[in-house]
Amino acid sequence: MRTVYINGKFVPENEAKISIFDRSFLFSHGVYEVTSVLNGGLIDHQGHVRRLSRSLANAQIPFELISDDILKVQKRLIELNQLQEGLIYLQVSRGAEDRDFIPSESLKPTIIMFTQEKALLNPPQVVDGIKVISVDDIRWRRRDVKAVGLLAPVLAKEEARCKGAQDAWMIEDGYITEGTSNNAYILTKENTIVTRQLSHDILHGITREAILAVAMAMDLTIEERPFTLEEAYDAREAFITSASTFVWPVVEINNQEIAQGRPGAITLEIRKKYIDRALANLA
Numbered sequence: 001m002r003t004v005y006i007n008g009k010f011v012p013e014n015e016a017k018i019s020i021f022d023r024s025f026l027f028s029h030g031v032y033e034v035t036s037v038l039n040g041g042l043i044d045h046q047g048h049v050r051r052l053s054r055s056l057a058n059a060q061i062p063f064e065l066i067s068d069d070i071l072k073v074q075k076r077l078i079e080l081n082q083l084q085e086g087l088i089y090l091q092v093s094r095g096a097e098d099r100d101f102i103p104s105e106s107l108k109p110t111i112i113m114f115t116q117e118k119a120l121l122n123p124p125q126v127v128d129g130i131k132v133i134s135v136d137d138i139r140w141r142r143r144d145v146k147a148v149g150l151l152a153p154v155l156a157k158e159e160a161r162c163k164g165a166q167d168a169w170m171i172e173d174g175y176i177t178e179g180t181s182n183n184a185y186i187l188t189k190e191n192t193i194v195t196r197q198l199s200h201d202i203l204h205g206i207t208r209e210a211i212l213a214v215a216m217a218m219d220l221t222i223e224e225r226p227f228t229l230e231e232a233y234d235a236r237e238a239f240i241t242s243a244s245t246f247v248w249p250v251v252e253i254n255n256q257e258i259a260q261g262r263p264g265a266i267t268l269e270i271r272k273k274y275i276d277r278a279l280a281n282l283a
């Protein structure tokens with residue numbers, strides 16, 4: 001049984017209880033972060049705390065965030081659960097009180113964290129690549145806030161599963177925004193990496209930031225702009241990034257093969273360099 005963290009306490013997972021009045025539950029009034037763990041250390045800790053702080057402010061959740069305190073709790077959870085490879089999930093909700101759209105000013109936020117074991121270094125998706133479908137991007141317009149209302153990606157992933165794919169790329173006004181829980185990239189025939197620029201339209205991936213730095217160090221040209229499905233079908237390689245995947249090659253989009261249906265060489269090189277860099281900078 002796992003030990004989890006809730007409002008200042010470490011408890012067995014079956015003793016951690018959240019109120020039915022919690023605003024995350026009733027209104028999706030909560031924000032979250034997923035941080036990956038390798039060799040018992042955290043990847044990109046500072047970046048995740050920085051984004052959490054922005055999400056909290058945008059969701060009007062008055063939570064005093066102290067990076068060192070979060071790190072201490074996360075390190076303790078890793079130790080208590082002997083986690084070597086996997087994820088730490090963290091969620092802060094506006095708190096629990098009788099249902100009302102406007103929260104009381106004095107209401108205290110709820111914070112929880114738990115660990116999850118997951119194969120990150122050698123999952124089958126890296127060997128085989130993944131297939132994606134395209135779906136309409138039906139999400140709200142502040143996708144830069146990492147909020148817990150995730151019905152749109154849940155439905156998109158389910159549609160992908162029904163169609164024999166592993167994920168979906170979301171389309172708005174003819175252009176790909178991002179994956180359901182990851183950022184989306186193509187590598188053109190001219191070896192240029194194209195990924196959508198940061199704005200309210202996509203989540204500002206922490207892995208994205210690191211990947212672009214890695215690609216730059218590899219002397220690849222980077223274009224941060226929207227791209228179309230047609231460009232993606234014509235791409236040399238395609239991939240996704242997130243804390244829970246690092247870099248996964250995309251080998252099929254809407255049943256059209258990319259890179260002859262095999263993980264691209266440059267994608268795999270970026271992935272390797274990203275992991276090396278992460279391992280050298282664990283918190």
Ligand code: PDD
Binds near residue numbers: 179180207244
């Ligand atoms: N998802 N875009 C969306 C919509 C996401 O949900 C995520 C992360 C990303 C990538 O962000 P990062 O590189 O910081 O993980 C992009 C997490 C992993 C999740 O919801 O499980």
